[in-house]
Amino acid sequence: MADETKPVTPTITPPAGEATAAAVKTGAPAAGHSASAATGANPAATPHATATPAARPAPAPRPPAAPIPDLAGKTTTGASPGGAPAAKAPASAAAAATATARDPDDTSPLLTRRAWIGLAWGAFSAASVAALAATGRFMFPNVLNEPPQQFKVGFPNEYGMGVDERWKEKFGIWLVRVADDIDQHVSGFYALIVTCTHLGCTPNYLAAESKFKCPCHGSGFRLTGVNFEGPAPRPLERARVVLADDGQILVDKSRHFQRELGQWTDPEAFLKA
Numbered sequence: 508m509a510d511e512t513k514p515v516t517p518t519i520t521p522p523a524g525e526a527t528a529a530a531v532k533t534g535a536p537a538a539g540h541s542a543s544a545a546t547g548a549n550p551a552a553t554p555h556a557t558a559t560p561a562a563r564p565a566p567a568p569r570p571p572a573a574p575i576p577d578l579a580g581k582t583t584t585g586a587s588p589g590g591a592p593a594a595k596a597p598a599s600a601a602a603a604a605t606a607t608a609r610d611p612d613d614t615s616p617l618l619t620r621r622a623w624i625g626l627a628w629g630a631f632s633a634a635s636v637a638a639l640a641a642t643g644r645f646m647f648p649n650v651l652n653e654p655p656q657q658f659k660v661g662f663p664n665e666y667g668m669g670v671d672e673r674w675k676e677k678f679g680i681w682l683v684r685v686a687d688d689i690d691q692h693v694s695g696f697y698a699l700i701v702t703c704t705h706l707g708c709t710p711n712y713l714a715a716e717s718k719f720k721c722p723c724h725g726s727g728f729r730l731t732g733v734n735f736e737g738p739a740p741r742p743l744e745r746a747r748v749v750l751a752d753d754g755q756i757l758v759d760k761s762r763h764f765q766r767e768l769g770q771w772t773d774p775e776a777f778l779k780a
């Protein structure tokens with residue numbers, strides 16, 4: 508039977524977790540466990556062993572725990588309990604620092620909000636520079652390689668009667684010398700524009716047939732430029748032709764003469780020679 512008159516010394520037993528933590532911090536054994544481990548006695552049989560700490564010998568300081576390699580090659584230390592790789596500790600620390608650097612409401616999984624804003628500004632700046640470059644390029648268009656509208660084609664005595672095709676490709680005209688013009692009724696030169704009056708194709712000069720023939724729809728023009736077959740609705744046009752100050756023939760394509768308008772009788776539509 509228990510002695511009910513014997514005074515009982517009050518003992519305050521901390522929770523198991525606190526006791527273990529205190530033991531880890533101080534190196535002292537946990538209550539109810541380390542004492543039994545030291546003495547080899549059953550803790551259940553000595554419930555009051557912790558009631559008199561003054562009589563207990565001071566525990567010897569523990570040497571620092573040596574790293575223990577496990578089968579996976581990991582090293583178990585006090586800093587990495589449970590065999591966590593020690594090399595991962597700095598990465599974890601960096602991740603924790605990054606997490607603490609973010610705004611509390613920044614939940615972006617890839618980049619921080621500041622990084623996204625920087626990326627957006629970079630893209631906007633690049634687009635602005637490209638638009639500015641395109642605008643600058645628009646201010647300086649390509650050089651047009653169109654032939655000049657006025658050009659000299661040599662002296663009158665360099666030409667014989669008939670059609671001269673030297674200037675068809677370069678300037679887009681046939682220079683024709685005739686003994687009797689259809690409208691001026693004198694000898695001289697006229698310059699025919701090499702553009703079909705149907706839909707704008709370039710006719711060919713057929714010397715054997717003494718005519719100009721359009722390859723697109725078959726329109727035919729006489730050497731005077733008057734249309735006589737095919738869908739072309741009117742004669743070829745003539746360009747202004749005059750004698751330059753140096754005596755050369757000057758052709759001016761900026762001014763056209765149309766026969767259906769009575770313009771072939773203009774003095775500059777024909778160069779007398």
Ligand code: FES
Nearest residue numbers: 703705706721724
């Ligand atoms: S474009 Fe010359 S005939 Fe049609």
